[in-house]
Amino acid sequence: SQQGEEDPQALSIQEGENATMNCSYKTSINNLQWYRQNSGRGLVHLILIRSNEREKHSGRLRVTLDTSKKSSSLLITASRAADTASYFCASGPYSGGGADGLTFGKGTHLIIQP
Amino acid sequence: NAGVTQTPKFQVLKTGQSMTLQCAQDMNHNSMYWYRQDPGMGLRLIYYSASEGTTDKGEVPNGYNVSRLNKREFSLRLESAAPSQTSVYFCASQKDRTGNTIYFGEGSWLTVV
Numbered sequence: 001s002q003q004g005e006e007d008p009q010a011l012s013i014q015e016g017e018n019a020t021m022n023c024s025y026k027t028s029i030n031n032l033q034w035y036r037q038n039s040g041r042g043l044v045h046l047i048l049i050r051s052n053e054r055e056k057h058s059g060r061l062r063v064t065l066d067t068s069k070k071s072s073s074l075l076i077t078a079s080r081a082a083d084t085a086s087y088f089c090a091s092g093p094y095s096g097g098g099a100d101g102l103t104f105g106k107g108t109h110l111i112i113q114p
Numbered sequence: 115n116a117g118v119t120q121t122p123k124f125q126v127l128k129t130g131q132s133m134t135l136q137c138a139q140d141m142n143h144n145s146m147y148w149y150r151q152d153p154g155m156g157l158r159l160i161y162y163s164a165s166e167g168t169t170d171k172g173e174v175p176n177g178y179n180v181s182r183l184n185k186r187e188f189s190l191r192l193e194s195a196a197p198s199q200t201s202v203y204f205c206a207s208q209k210d211r212t213g214n215t216i217y218f219g220e221g222s223w224l225t226v227v
Contacts, residue, residue: 033216042118042204042218043157088156098164098211099147100172104156 005105006089012111019076021108023089024069030092032065032072033102037086046074046087076110084112116140120205120219127195127226135190135222137205145208146188147172147216148180150201157204163188164211195226 007022023032031050035043049056049065049072056063062075076083086107120137127133139146144165149157149172159172163182177199179191188207192199205219 040221042220043206043216044218045215048215090157098145098162099206099208099216100159100162100164100170100211102216104158106154106156 006087006108008108009106010109010111012113013079014113015079015081017079019079019083019110019112021074021087021110023072023074023091023105025072025089025091025103026070029067030101032063032092033090034061034063034072034074035088035090035104037088037107039085043088079110079112081112081114083110085110118205118207118217118219120203120222122222123220124223125225127192127224129196129226131195132191132193133195133224134192135203135205135224136187137189137219138187139205139207139217140186141207141209141217142185143207143217144185144210146182147206147208148178148188148190149204149206150174151204151221152201160190160203192224195224197226200224200226 005024033048034046037043047058047063049063060077065072086109088104088107090102090104092101118139147162148160151157158174161180163169166185169180181189203222206216208216
């Protein structure tokens with residue numbers, strides 16, 4: 001069964017606005033990662049948050065993790081047209097951290113309107 | 115630095131034909147992975163190689179075989195292609211299995227008719 005599930009499935013906002021995407025998972029995790037996929041391209045790693053962390057920042061990205069609710073959110077501030085992409089969360093239940101232990105969600109398709 | 119390179123980019127096969135997807139990484143990574151991505155679904159792991167000389171099944175291995183040719187290369191073979199194997203295939207690599215960043219190739223679009 002899918003470990004990570006993103007919400008919403010699709011999101012369309014105006015350039016300059018903030019975009020928030022959520023991810024829920026089912027079992028205990030060691031870490032949770034967010035990836036971006038531009039149309040027709042491979043996935044690109046954005047940020048990793050470990051189970052003992054609550055918030056992490058990277059540039060215009062802010063990720064939160066609530067292990068009590070088994071959920072994470074990705075916030076993109078001051079969105080740009082180049083942020084148009086699909087965003088996936090991947091959660092890892094294994095302490096080893098191998099990608100074979102990751103389960104990817106179905107993704108949120110984000111469209112930034114100019 | 116090319117990262118993860120996979121070929122071919124696009125391929126159309128007839129049912130029953132065989133083919134091999136090639137993948138190579140130039141980052142000296144120990145672990146390599148093959149995923150498939152279908153519309154409306156997340157990535158699903160087909161096979162992986164934790165280190166040179168080892169391969170293991172992932173979530174959806176049926177109909178596929180893999181070879182870890184050396185540390186750089188990890189190929190995925192479809193022995194007798196079926197329409198259900200129409201998908202986008204991604205190769206990925208990771209320095210080792212301790213939570214490092216995973217690097218993905220650009221994808222291979224495979225259609226089986």
